[in-house]
Amino acid sequence: MSIIEIKSLSVDYALGQNGVLHALRNVNLEVNAGESIAIVGESGCGKSTFASSLVKLLALNSKAAGQVLIDGNDVLAMTNRELEAIRGVKAGTIFQDPAASLNPVFSVKEQIEETITAHLKVRDKVELKQRAIKLLEETGIKETQRVYEAYPHQLSGGQQQRVMTAIALSCSPKILIADEPTTALDVTVQAQIIALLKRLKKERNLTLILITHDLHLALDLCARIIVMYAGEVVEDAEIKSETDSKHPYTRALFEIIPDINEDRHEFSVIPGEVPELKTVMNECYFRNRCVKAGKKCSESHPEMENGVRCFYPYTKGRLKA
Amino acid sequence: MKQYILKRLLLIIPVLIGITVITFAIVHLTPGGFVRSNMEMNVKVSPDSMERLKVLYGLDRPLYEQYFKWLWRFVRFDFGESFIDNRPVLDKVLERLPATLLLNIVSLTVIFFLGIIIGVTSALKRNSFYDRFMTLFTFIGYSVPAFWLALILMMVFAVKWPILPVSGITSFNFDMMSAGEQALDVMWHLILPVFITAFGGLAYISRYVKSSMIESLTQQYTIAAYAKGLPENRIIYKNALKNSLLPVITLLGLSLPGLIGGSFIFETIFAWPGMGRLAYESAMTFDYPVIMGTVTMAAFLTLLGNLIADISYALVDPRIRYR
Numbered sequence: 001m002s003i004i005e006i007k008s009l010s011v012d013y014a015l016g017q018n019g020v021l022h023a024l025r026n027v028n029l030e031v032n033a034g035e036s037i038a039i040v041g042e043s044g045c046g047k048s049t050f051a052s053s054l055v056k057l058l059a060l061n062s063k064a065a066g067q068v069l070i071d072g073n074d075v076l077a078m079t080n081r082e083l084e085a086i087r088g089v090k091a092g093t094i095f096q097d098p099a100a101s102l103n104p105v106f107s108v109k110e111q112i113e114e115t116i117t118a119h120l121k122v123r124d125k126v127e128l129k130q131r132a133i134k135l136l137e138e139t140g141i142k143e144t145q146r147v148y149e150a151y152p153h154q155l156s157g158g159q160q161q162r163v164m165t166a167i168a169l170s171c172s173p174k175i176l177i178a179d180e181p182t183t184a185l186d187v188t189v190q191a192q193i194i195a196l197l198k199r200l201k202k203e204r205n206l207t208l209i210l211i212t213h214d215l216h217l218a219l220d221l222c223a224r225i226i227v228m229y230a231g232e233v234v235e236d237a238e239i240k241s242e243t244d245s246k247h248p249y250t251r252a253l254f255e256i257i258p259d260i261n262e263d264r265h266e267f268s269v270i271p272g273e274v275p276e277l278k279t280v281m282n283e284c285y286f287r288n289r290c291v292k293a294g295k296k297c298s299e300s301h302p303e304m305e306n307g308v309r310c311f312y313p314y315t316k317g318r319l320k321a
Numbered sequence: 322m323k324q325y326i327l328k329r330l331l332l333i334i335p336v337l338i339g340i341t342v343i344t345f346a347i348v349h350l351t352p353g354g355f356v357r358s359n360m361e362m363n364v365k366v367s368p369d370s371m372e373r374l375k376v377l378y379g380l381d382r383p384l385y386e387q388y389f390k391w392l393w394r395f396v397r398f399d400f401g402e403s404f405i406d407n408r409p410v411l412d413k414v415l416e417r418l419p420a421t422l423l424l425n426i427v428s429l430t431v432i433f434f435l436g437i438i439i440g441v442t443s444a445l446k447r448n449s450f451y452d453r454f455m456t457l458f459t460f461i462g463y464s465v466p467a468f469w470l471a472l473i474l475m476m477v478f479a480v481k482w483p484i485l486p487v488s489g490i491t492s493f494n495f496d497m498m499s500a501g502e503q504a505l506d507v508m509w510h511l512i513l514p515v516f517i518t519a520f521g522g523l524a525y526i527s528r529y530v531k532s533s534m535i536e537s538l539t540q541q542y543t544i545a546a547y548a549k550g551l552p553e554n555r556i557i558y559k560n561a562l563k564n565s566l567l568p569v570i571t572l573l574g575l576s577l578p579g580l581i582g583g584s585f586i587f588e589t590i591f592a593w594p595g596m597g598r599l600a601y602e603s604a605m606t607f608d609y610p611v612i613m614g615t616v617t618m619a620a621f622l623t624l625l626g627n628l629i630a631d632i633s634y635a636l637v638d639p640r641i642r643y644r
């Protein structure tokens with residue numbers, strides 16, 4: 001059975017007098033246990049909204065419809081009590097900015113141990129410490145004793161993210177949701193955290209849900225790539241390189257990556273802008289920016305077919321159409 | 322930390338000297354003066370004997386000389402004697418100190434206790450009817466002049482329906498009560514003054530707590546705490562609350578001078594036998610040594626309060642460690 005099953009999930013944000021914003025539109029997805037997926041797309045396409053709906057951590061002005069089944073139970077229908085038993089236990093989460101995610105006035109010790117106490121009801125000080133130290137070691141922290149007693153501001157960014165990971169994994173969840181886990185870190189530290197995630201994924205047989213705008217990172221960590229555009233999934237496939245992808249948007253994302261092998265170091269962007277998320281239109285949302293846009297694209301909205309939402313997809317294995 | 326405390330304690334000295342210089346100057350430059358205001362109305366006192374009085378009290382000397390004389394005695398903890406009843410100033414101040422401290426500590430406790438509760442609950446139910454009502458209620462307390470409210474409440478609860486004492490800290494038969502009755506009697510006398518000070522001070526604290534609570538509830542670490550699956554009560558009342566109470570400690574230190582200063586008028590209205598009333602009485606009679614004694618004591622308490630606030634801040638906020 002799939003560990004996560006998402007059925008026609010939509011999330012709207014109320015904008016007061018400015019109407020509603022459709023951040024997620026009819027997302028359908030199935031993830032098997034131990035499988036890892038990466039959610040990629042430009043800023044604002046709904047990646048974080050997707051990550052938060054997995055454990056119903058949505059903003060107060062949001063409205064979610066559809067189903068998010070974790071181990072067959074619908075998270076969106078759960079009460080706060082029931083959610084507490086899911087969060088941290090079935091799915092742990094790490095965030096973009098570890099410095100802001102750790103509470104500044106509590107020590108690392110307190111922040112790890114409160115999670116263990118809350119879920120596993122462990123209260124024995126010695127056992128708590130053993131567990132905490134073990135987690136810190138597992139996440140590759142060198143001076144475990146010092147870090148254990150430290151406050152967040154006394155740690156480096158890399159250490160903070162490792163501590164966050166230790167907390168997220170403290171109750172052995174099978175799912176790890178990582179929302180841009182390396183974006184706030186500098187390059188060398190990024191590489192270390194990526195290596196850590198890779199190792200943990202293997203050792204703990206985790207189902208990793210990686211949220212990123214960095215296609216490289218996605219390809220590096222996950223076999224299955226979910227590409228989102230304007231709140232929709234536009235491609236869902238096993239992708240290793242550009243030629244594996246079929247959607248013109250995915251190809252465009254590949255084109256803008258600075259390739260080390262090529263002599264092209266300047267950053268480029270996909271021309272045009274992401275459409276307004278406030279309207280529902282009977283057309284392809286990407287068509288204004290699409291190199292392959294044709295007649296059909298402005299006449300009706302494409303549906304997901306064979307893992308791609310496009311009337312004129314590229315053929316797998318070929319660079320040009 | 323020890324070094325820091327020592328440094329701060331030493332720093333109190335120059336500040337205190339500065340305050341006494343200014344007070345001394347203001348008090349002595351005020352038109353009137355001890356001899357004239359106390360003797361002039363008395364026809365039997367001749368201008369000649371008034372001059373002799375001035376010499377006797379040293380009031381004929383230049384101001385700076387008088388000040389240094391006062392300072393020289395002060396550094397030996399000698400505040401001199403009252404011009405009015407010749408009792409040592411230190412005795413007069415110290416016997417008034419407990420009443421002031423009692424009133425202020427009880428009021429501050431009530432203000433902070435209620436202020437934190439109102440602030441936190443308003444933050445949790447922001448924009449609700451409760452929140453709006455509390456905002457209105459605390460702002461009324463903030464805007465109404467304390468002396469006016471005091472007089473109204475005294476009229477209603479002590480004169481019209483005499484369920485509370487009009488003024489003072491004890492009943493006239495206090496000496497004949499048992500210890501338990503005495504405690505109750507003092508509490509009974511505290512109700513009105515504490516209510517009025519607390520009502521006035523609530524807005525300040527509760528608004529502050531509310532906004533800092535809203536802030537910590539929307540921080541990323543609070544979202545992360547939810548993601549960890551902690552019980553909501555723990556997230557609100559432990560993780561977020563601790564963050565939002567940090568600035569309140571500073572506020573506590575800052576509100577001390579206001580309360581001690583406010584007591585001057587307030588204690589007079591309630592005939593509260595505290596330092597504020599002593600200062601008021603001595604100001605009315607130009608009793609210079611007592612004025613200086615009360616001001617110095619109030620300044621010292623204020624500075625001490627600030628120091629304690631800073632130290633407790635450092636103790637609870639791991640990000641601040643003074644050197």
Ligand SMILES: Nc1ncnc2c1ncn2[C@@H]1O[C@H](COP(=O)(O)OP(=O)(O)OP(=O)(O)O)[C@@H](O)[C@H]1O
Nearest residue numbers: 013021023042043044045046047048049050059061
């Ligand atoms: N609480 C909210 N109220 C209103 N709009 C919101 C809210 N949260 C997100 N949005 C909007 O919803 C859309 C999707 O946001 P989301 O954070 O999911 O994007 P994202 O793909 O994670 O972007 P980024 O890469 O910048 O993190 C954006 O247009 C954003 O402005």
Ligand SMILES: [Mg+2]
Nearest residue numbers: 047048049180
């Ligand atoms: Mg995001």
